[in-house]
Amino acid sequence: MQVPLSWYLVVAAALFCIGLYGVLSRRNAIGILMGVELMLNAVNVNLVAFWRYVDPLRAAMTGQVFAIIVITVAAAEAAVGLALIIAVYRNRRTVDVTQVDELKL
Amino acid sequence: MTANFFFNLTWLIPLFPLAAFAIIVLWTNRNRLLSTWVAWIGIGLAWVLGWFIFWLAGTYAQHLTAPVSNYPVPLFSIPTGSTQLQVGFQVDTLTGLMLFMVPFVCLMIFIYSKGYMNYGTEAVDSRYSRFFAYISLFACGMLGLVVSDNLVTLFIFWELMGLCSYLLIGFWFEKKYADPNRITPKQAGLKAFLVTRIGDILMLSGMLLLYVQTGTLTFKEIFSPDVLHKLATTYAFGQVPWATVIAVLIFGGAVGKSAQFPLHVWLPDAMEGPTPVSALIHAATMVSAGVYLVARTFPLFVAVEGGTQLAVVAFIGAFTALFAGTIALAQNDIKRVLAYSTISQLGFMFAALGIGAYVAAVFHLIAHAFFKALLFMGSGSVIHGVEHGRHHTSPEGDLREHEGHSHQGREFDANDMMNMGGLLRRMPTTGWAFIAGALALTGIFPWAGFWSKDEILADAWNAFMHGTEFGVAKFWPIFVWAMLTLAALLTAFYTARLVFLTFAGRPRTEAAHRAPESVPSMTWPLIILAIFSTFLGFFGMPWASQFYNLLGKYGTILNEPIPHGEFNALVAGISLFVAVLGWFFGWLLYGRKPLAETVDPLEKPLGPVYALLKNRYYIDQLYQKVIVRPVIGLAGAAYAFDDRIVIDPLVDGVGRFGRWVSEALKKFVDNPIVDGAVNGVGRVTAWFGEFMRSTQTGQIQNYLLVAVVTVLLLMIMFLARS
Numbered sequence: 102m103q104v105p106l107s108w109y110l111v112v113a114a115a116l117f118c119i120g121l122y123g124v125l126s127r128r129n130a131i132g133i134l135m136g137v138e139l140m141l142n143a144v145n146v147n148l149v150a151f152w153r154y155v156d157p158l159r160a161a162m163t164g165q166v167f168a169i170i171v172i173t174v175a176a177a178e179a180a181v182g183l184a185l186i187i188a189v190y191r192n193r194r195t196v197d198v199t200q201v202d203e204l205k206l
Numbered sequence: 207m208t209a210n211f212f213f214n215l216t217w218l219i220p221l222f223p224l225a226a227f228a229i230i231v232l233w234t235n236r237n238r239l240l241s242t243w244v245a246w247i248g249i250g251l252a253w254v255l256g257w258f259i260f261w262l263a264g265t266y267a268q269h270l271t272a273p274v275s276n277y278p279v280p281l282f283s284i285p286t287g288s289t290q291l292q293v294g295f296q297v298d299t300l301t302g303l304m305l306f307m308v309p310f311v312c313l314m315i316f317i318y319s320k321g322y323m324n325y326g327t328e329a330v331d332s333r334y335s336r337f338f339a340y341i342s343l344f345a346c347g348m349l350g351l352v353v354s355d356n357l358v359t360l361f362i363f364w365e366l367m368g369l370c371s372y373l374l375i376g377f378w379f380e381k382k383y384a385d386p387n388r389i390t391p392k393q394a395g396l397k398a399f400l401v402t403r404i405g406d407i408l409m410l411s412g413m414l415l416l417y418v419q420t421g422t423l424t425f426k427e428i429f430s431p432d433v434l435h436k437l438a439t440t441y442a443f444g445q446v447p448w449a450t451v452i453a454v455l456i457f458g459g460a461v462g463k464s465a466q467f468p469l470h471v472w473l474p475d476a477m478e479g480p481t482p483v484s485a486l487i488h489a490a491t492m493v494s495a496g497v498y499l500v501a502r503t504f505p506l507f508v509a510v511e512g513g514t515q516l517a518v519v520a521f522i523g524a525f526t527a528l529f530a531g532t533i534a535l536a537q538n539d540i541k542r543v544l545a546y547s548t549i550s551q552l553g554f555m556f557a558a559l560g561i562g563a564y565v566a567a568v569f570h571l572i573a574h575a576f577f578k579a580l581l582f583m584g585s586g587s588v589i590h591g592v593e594h595g596r597h598h599t600s601p602e603g604d605l606r607e608h609e610g611h612s613h614q615g616r617e618f619d620a621n622d623m624m625n626m627g628g629l630l631r632r633m634p635t636t637g638w639a640f641i642a643g644a645l646a647l648t649g650i651f652p653w654a655g656f657w658s659k660d661e662i663l664a665d666a667w668n669a670f671m672h673g674t675e676f677g678v679a680k681f682w683p684i685f686v687w688a689m690l691t692l693a694a695l696l697t698a699f700y701t702a703r704l705v706f707l708t709f710a711g712r713p714r715t716e717a718a719h720r721a722p723e724s725v726p727s728m729t730w731p732l733i734i735l736a737i738f739s740t741f742l743g744f745f746g747m748p749w750a751s752q753f754y755n756l757l758g759k760y761g762t763i764l765n766e767p768i769p770h771g772e773f774n775a776l777v778a779g780i781s782l783f784v785a786v787l788g789w790f791f792g793w794l795l796y797g798r799k800p801l802a803e804t805v806d807p808l809e810k811p812l813g814p815v816y817a818l819l820k821n822r823y824y825i826d827q828l829y830q831k832v833i834v835r836p837v838i839g840l841a842g843a844a845y846a847f848d849d850r851i852v853i854d855p856l857v858d859g860v861g862r863f864g865r866w867v868s869e870a871l872k873k874f875v876d877n878p879i880v881d882g883a884v885n886g887v888g889r890v891t892a893w894f895g896e897f898m899r900s901t902q903t904g905q906i907q908n909y910l911l912v913a914v915v916t917v918l919l920l921m922i923m924f925l926a927r928s
Binding site for chain 2: 121124125126133198199202203
């Protein structure tokens with residue numbers, strides 16, 4: 102029995118919502134970053150699921166390629182984000198985002 | 207003729223001193239020496255050109271006759287409504303004679319001023335350069351006056367001189383005296399300006415009437431026979447022709463300027479100015495401008511045969527000559543004696559004009575300018591010497607000097623003859639030059655005054671004996687003769703008094719005892735003028751009168767030749783006799799034995815008369831009471847009307863009403879509506895900004911939340927629509 106597309110979408114949506122919740126609710130910058138990673142991977146699940154079900158002949162590799170690009174970007178993003186967090190930590194001795202609000206006028 | 211070329215340069219003469227004035231005022235006023243030289247060069251050029259023009263005018267006298275001559279020469283014209291005012295200059299023998307006298311006397315006085323204003327000493331006047339600027343401007347006025355060919359420019363230069371006179375009388379405007387009754391230079395300048403203004407108003411109204419009647423103010427056109435005939439035959443009112451009215455009004459200007467009775471009061475007070483000014487303006491040139499004016503407009507005065515105008519001139523002149531002479535008897539201020547003498551001598555000239563003795567009047571005008579300038583400069587030199595002598599005196603010496611002095615407690619007055627005496631030994635050059643001037647003034651043979659005064663008296667006598675000119679009534683010549691002969695006696699007496707009190711005897715004060723002779727720049731002009739005063743008369747001897755040749759012979763001034771004044775041995779004898787008699791009396795009272803005390807020997811025998819003379823017939827007080835006080839009262843009333851009661855309150859009321867209206871507008875319109883709108887816009891903006899500001903928390907998660915919610919909402923809207 103083949104797992105239907107909707108199951109994948111539900112899992113991806115749940116994963117996205119969990120990531121979004123983490124991003125919105127965590128105070129720790131690393132936690133936020135982790136939430137972002139979850140959201141990105143939820144998108145990846147979607148991409149691959151759509152590729153598998155929307156194009157049954159699997160003539161093009163677009164879904165997989167897109168997912169791999171997203172993973173690459175996520176890696177780069179994690180690197181930049183962690184570097185920023187370390188820089189902030191060195192300056193402020195904290196990674197609490199509510200403490201880092203200097204952009205406010 | 208080539209002379210034309212030079213005649214055409216005449217208009218440059220007044221420009222030289224004017225240029226000097228401008229240069230001094232604008233550039234050189236910080237450098238005293240340079241200013242002096244600029245003034246000297248300005249007047250020097252005017253002098254050279256003036257004498258050259260005079261010589262040419264004398265040479266070509268017969269060509270300057272009115273119908274033949276090319277003169278006047280128009281320079282430019284000013285549009286005046288429907289007519290054109292031709293501004294130009296003219297040369298005739300009268301102008302030539304004035305150009306002989308004016309720039310030369312000016313030059314002498316300019317040179318003298320250098321020493322008088324203490325150039326090169328620590329006492330040098332703080333406004334030294336300004337003085338030279340003013341006298342240069344004055345010289346421009348006088349020279350411009352004599353070359354003018356019309357009454358308008360003549361009047362402009364006339365007023366320019368009035369202005370300079372005012373500025374120069376008040377030159378030491380900061381000076382104050384301890385005696386509150388003594389007039390200060392500032393007041394004297396004001397007085398001179400205002401008193402002469404009365405005459406000027408008369409003259410201006412005469413000019414206006416003349417313009418209304420003839421439509422021109424150019425001499426050549428006014429004095430053409432047709433115009434004169436028209437003026438003489440059209441009547442202003444009753445049997446009085448316009449010529450008479452206009453002539454009397456113009457004579458009014460001359461009365462003011464030449465300080466004739468009743469407008470003579472300003473001239474003695476004008477002596478508050480520096481002495482070179484007294485010599486230049488108040489003796490030699492400006493005051494004779496009045497005589498010149500009457501001489502210049504003489505055709506108007508003789509347009510009507512036997513008209514009142516000549517009688518007025520003769521009466522005022524003769525009366526003033528005697529009247530001023532009597533006042534001079536009792537004055538102690540050396541310059542005031544000379545001032546009254548000037549008034550008296552100007553009276554001689556007017557009296558001569560009034561009986562038609564034109565040549566004699568002009569002759570006396572020229573001669574008088576020389577010897578009166580000499581006398582004033584001599585008196586200035588004396589005053590200067592006494593002041594210097596005073597500075598060399600120790601203060602203790604002064605105190606001793608003042609004890610038993612009639613002027614005890616008063617400040618020392620260097621002008622007071624009672625403080626002088628014996629100065630001939632101290633100041634020989636000044637003294638002898640002064641005596642030469644005094645002899646000329648009193649008419650001792652053969653000094654200039656003898657010839658000029660004698661010619662007036664002889665003309666008067668001859669007119670009485672052999673018939674008068676211009677239809678003058680027979681009474682006037684003999685009246686003039688009697689008055690002037692008496693005045694000549696007084697002249698000799700007060701001049702003798704002046705000379706003996708100043709130069710003879712022993713010094714009556716320490717200051718006079720120590721008075722030094724003046725510097726060469728002051729004594730040389732005295733010497734030169736003394737020479738002129740001595741020998742000038744020989745050019746006017748009745749049997750070889752150059753003045754007659756210039757003025758009378760060819761009819762250049764009037765439309766017909768003026769008759770020649772005959773020599774009359776009887777008249778000459780009488781006038782010489784009264785002059786000698788005057789000197790004798792003067793010597794008897796003041797020279798025979800030195801004055802024991804500083805009280806005038808005349809004071810006791812004359813009693814109240816002396817007081818009357820000393821107080822100048824109380825005319826100043828009379829004017830003060832009758833004219834000045836009421837005028838000031840009237841001005842006060844007008845001021846009150848204007849400033850306190852009617853006009854100003856009205857104006858203030860209008861202003862206050864306007865202010866009230868604007869206050870109301872401000873309160874009810876501007877503040878609540880206009881300002882409210884403007885402020886409201888600002889406040890709303892500020893409030894909105896404040897509100898929006900609260901959304902900027904700086905919390906990245908808030909922003910993200912907003913973004914997520916917005917996307918969700920958009921998504922719901924999108925789904926709901928599809």
